[in-house]
Amino acid sequence: MHRTIAIFLIISVTSCLAQESSVSEILQRVQEAHGGAAFSKATFSIQVSGSYDVAGSLRSFEIIKHGHQIRQTITIGNEEYSTTWNGTDAWSTGPDGSAEKFDPKAAQLFGEEQSVFFSSLLDTPKNGNEVKLLGTKDLDGMPAIHLQTGLKSGQVQDWYVDPVTYRVIKKVVPGWSDWLGDHMVVYWFLEFKMFSGVLLPSFYEREHNETFIHSYTVDRVVINPKFDDQVFVLPKDLKKS
Amino acid sequence: MIRFFQIFMGFMVWGSLGSVFCSDWPQFRGPNADGISSETGLIVGWPESGPIIRWRHKIGEGFSGISVVGKVFYTGDSTEKAEYIIKGDNETGTVLWRQKIAGIFEDSWGNGPRSTPAVDGNSLFVMSSEGLFCALDTRTGQVLWVHDIKKEFGVETPRWGFCMSPLVIGDRVILEIGASEQRSVAAYEKETGKLLWTSGQGGSAYGSPLPIRFENQDQILFLNDTRLQSISPQGEVLWQYMWKENNIKPASPIFVPPNVVVISAAYGVGAAAIEISPEEQGIHTKALWQNNTLLRNHFTSSLTLDGFVYGFDNATMKCLDPKTGKQHWAQRGGLGKGSLIAADGKLFLLTEMGKLKLLKASSEGYQELASTRLFEGRCWTAPSLSNGMVYIRNLKEIMCLDVRSPQRATLQKGG
Numbered sequence: 001m002h003r004t005i006a007i008f009l010i011i012s013v014t015s016c017l018a019q020e021s022s023v024s025e026i027l028q029r030v031q032e033a034h035g036g037a038a039f040s041k042a043t044f045s046i047q048v049s050g051s052y053d054v055a056g057s058l059r060s061f062e063i064i065k066h067g068h069q070i071r072q073t074i075t076i077g078n079e080e081y082s083t084t085w086n087g088t089d090a091w092s093t094g095p096d097g098s099a100e101k102f103d104p105k106a107a108q109l110f111g112e113e114q115s116v117f118f119s120s121l122l123d124t125p126k127n128g129n130e131v132k133l134l135g136t137k138d139l140d141g142m143p144a145i146h147l148q149t150g151l152k153s154g155q156v157q158d159w160y161v162d163p164v165t166y167r168v169i170k171k172v173v174p175g176w177s178d179w180l181g182d183h184m185v186v187y188w189f190l191e192f193k194m195f196s197g198v199l200l201p202s203f204y205e206r207e208h209n210e211t212f213i214h215s216y217t218v219d220r221v222v223i224n225p226k227f228d229d230q231v232f233v234l235p236k237d238l239k240k241s
Numbered sequence: 242m243i244r245f246f247q248i249f250m251g252f253m254v255w256g257s258l259g260s261v262f263c264s265d266w267p268q269f270r271g272p273n274a275d276g277i278s279s280e281t282g283l284i285v286g287w288p289e290s291g292p293i294i295r296w297r298h299k300i301g302e303g304f305s306g307i308s309v310v311g312k313v314f315y316t317g318d319s320t321e322k323a324e325y326i327i328k329g330d331n332e333t334g335t336v337l338w339r340q341k342i343a344g345i346f347e348d349s350w351g352n353g354p355r356s357t358p359a360v361d362g363n364s365l366f367v368m369s370s371e372g373l374f375c376a377l378d379t380r381t382g383q384v385l386w387v388h389d390i391k392k393e394f395g396v397e398t399p400r401w402g403f404c405m406s407p408l409v410i411g412d413r414v415i416l417e418i419g420a421s422e423q424r425s426v427a428a429y430e431k432e433t434g435k436l437l438w439t440s441g442q443g444g445s446a447y448g449s450p451l452p453i454r455f456e457n458q459d460q461i462l463f464l465n466d467t468r469l470q471s472i473s474p475q476g477e478v479l480w481q482y483m484w485k486e487n488n489i490k491p492a493s494p495i496f497v498p499p500n501v502v503v504i505s506a507a508y509g510v511g512a513a514a515i516e517i518s519p520e521e522q523g524i525h526t527k528a529l530w531q532n533n534t535l536l537r538n539h540f541t542s543s544l545t546l547d548g549f550v551y552g553f554d555n556a557t558m559k560c561l562d563p564k565t566g567k568q569h570w571a572q573r574g575g576l577g578k579g580s581l582i583a584a585d586g587k588l589f590l591l592t593e594m595g596k597l598k599l600l601k602a603s604s605e606g607y608q609e610l611a612s613t614r615l616f617e618g619r620c621w622t623a624p625s626l627s628n629g630m631v632y633i634r635n636l637k638e639i640m641c642l643d644v645r646s647p648q649r650a651t652l653q654k655g656g
Contacts, residue, residue: 053577053594055350055577055578055593055619055621056577056593056594056595056616056617056618056619056620056621056635057618057619058617058618140554140557140559140568140571140573141568141570141571142571188573188574190573190574190575191574203574203575205556205573205574207555207556209508210507210508210509210537210539210555212578213555213556213577213578213593215575215577215594
């Protein structure tokens with residue numbers, strides 16, 4: 001009973017605070033919570049790596065993001081599988097070097113879903129798009145500020161922010177895969193750590209359409225990493241999907 | 242003499258407290274098919290050196306649960322070419338016999354049998370992934386009889402194989418078939434394999450039956466692709482509740498005495514609590530609540546303890562009031578779609594990633610007493626518990642851990 005009352009009070013107070021705070025103020029607090037101006041710089045060009053577990057199958061992962069370009073590499077044993085978005089096209093490459101291009105719609109969705117952590121939330125106003133404040137939401141007993149951003153594809157991304165710490169704790173975004181087609185992808189940002197002065201998720205989970213859970217443990221973050229520009233160049237020999 | 246007296250008094254004390262030391266786990270989800278053991282005298286945390294692993298062995302792929310009766314255990318595994326049932330020694334884990342039951346069933350998530358053997362006396366009953374329903378002699382492994390469910394009932398192998406586990410009640414073994422024309426469920430005579438009856442409607446959705454007792458009547462609950470239905474051991478359909486057409490509902494129903502059944506499934510289905518009540522003509526059903534995002538059991542089942550339901554909403558573990566649907570707590574992070582069993586006021590949780598966690602069963606909050614990583618690789622099979630030992634497995638290994646309290650271990654050793 002006391003817990004219920006406490007949650008009600010927190011949501012009520014949060015709602016009031018959220019209504020009083022504008023979207024820009026909330027986004028400012030989110031940025032500050034994650035490292036301030038350093039966060040924007042960091043997430044413009046960043047390399048994140050660690051281990052990744054999907055339904056008990058352990059792998060390692062690496063994500064390189066530079067501006068709007070993203071490349072995610074999963075390593076299973078000695079085999080590397082990469083998916084890349086260069087702002088225009090998306091493609092996947094396999095351990096045998098073969099590459100396959102996504103169709104334009106899938107590419108767009110992949111690029112939008114794969115933004116590293118919450119950089120796309122903070123970048124949305126800069127891109128001239130709207131962020132809406134939808135009030136508060138109860139996330140399994142945990143109150144959260146609910147924000148929504150619009151995408152070029154016409155779809156939306158939903159973001160949930162802790163009203164006390166202003167950490168981003170959940171995002172729900174449209175995604176695409178050859179297995180599930182169009183579907184919703186849910187990210188839970190569960191643990192955070194400082195990496196070079198920036199507070200980033202050190203453990204997060206990703207779930208596609210209520211299927212299997214992908215659990216990421218971040219071991220290493222490099223800000224402004226050195227990388228080969230060619231990784232974001234569309235390969236010449238590729239199959240069209 | 243003093244030592245004997247101490248041990249004798251220890252047993253007297255334990256006996257007076259109604260402690261249960263030795264309980265078999267003879268079928269899917271335990272003696273009552275509800276994930277709960279009546280055993281007591283279990284640990285409240287691991288020793289400093291970590292959990293006591295009695296033995297650990299490699300095993301072939303399979304999702305079959307581990308049935309434990311007396312000093313032996315049974316489970317299913319596979320090689321590249323075939324599915325097997327194995328019998329092992331509890332003390333050492335040594336395989337005593339290995340019997341082929343079918344050709345291999347291959348699936349990208351894991352090969353091998355999904356059904357858990359049901360053990361009854363000198364017989365064991367199990368389903369292969371391609372639909373061969375077998376009875377084996379537990380002493381030798383010899384196949385006593387076989388039914389080819391696909392041929393006999395005209396059903397196809399489901400996408401992820403036949404997963405249902407049989408249930409033994411009295412002189413018969415009950416199995417969900419999912420065939421048309423009042424053949425959703427079948428009962429066979431244990432001794433001979435003779436088909437006794439078929440009954441019910443609805444296609445199979447990967448689930449297994451739950452026996453309950455309501456108003457002094459034995460009932461068996463089945464959650465299938467279209468409904469929750471109750472069938473008597475004699476084959477009479479007692480009641481049914483139509484619920485959300487979807488052919489993936491592997492989690493077992495939960496019976497919360499005296500009269501509430503909680504059902505749950507993932508893929509957007511959700512959960513519901515159904516109240517059953519006797520009326521002049523049969524049994525009336527009424528939904529107390531329904532919610533499509535509160536509790537979404539994927540392939541692991543929830544359980545009920547002391548009036549609360551513990552289970553997984555996808556990868557978030559929750560505690561709910563079954564009568565109101567009120568959520569008491571939620572815990573997410575590193576659990577995946579974990580598997581739960583309960584004993585002695587505690588929950589044994591095997592996470593999808595291979596950690597075994599000991600939790601206090603409490604509606605106040607998630608309270609972890611101990612945790613340790615024991616496996617690498619996919620863990621989708623729920624633990625089993627018998628005689629103070631927890632049995633766990635994944636696609637590659639099987640393990641036995643001693644989870645007796647130090648006092649109980651001393652008493653049993655002295656005895």
